[in-house]
Amino acid sequence: MLWVKRLFGLPPNPIQLKQHHEVPGLIAALGHPFPWIRRDAAQMLGQITESRVRAPLTAALNDRDSEVRRAVQDALDTLNAPAVPQVNLGGASIPQR
Numbered sequence: 001m002l003w004v005k006r007l008f009g010l011p012p013n014p015i016q017l018k019q020h021h022e023v024p025g026l027i028a029a030l031g032h033p034f035p036w037i038r039r040d041a042a043q044m045l046g047q048i049t050e051s052r053v054r055a056p057l058t059a060a061l062n063d064r065d066s067e068v069r070r071a072v073q074d075a076l077d078t079l080n081a082p083a084v085p086q087v088n089l090g091g092a093s094i095p096q097r
Contacts, residue, residue, distance in 0.1 A: 023048060039065070
């Protein structure tokens with residue numbers, strides 16, 4: 001299905017790119033003319049724990065659209081956040097320090 005979209009020049013769907021593990025496609029989508037595609041691509045890249053997504057996201061911090069910049073910053077924050085184990089105390093989850 002993705003090849004049909006490419007053949008007819010339809011905008012990429014970041015969710016489908018993530019589902020098909022097309023990291024290069026998501027990285028390329030950061031440069032798409034439509035800001036909503038760049039924003040969605042940034043959000044999807046923030047969920048991928050591969051080191052190759054950091055540099056393109058960092059470059060996208062200079063995007064001309066504020067929503068895209070916010071999504072990029074959130075993605076980088078997610079990638080840089082340390083894994084905090086959760087402790088279950090009778091239904092309430094509290095981060096363990």
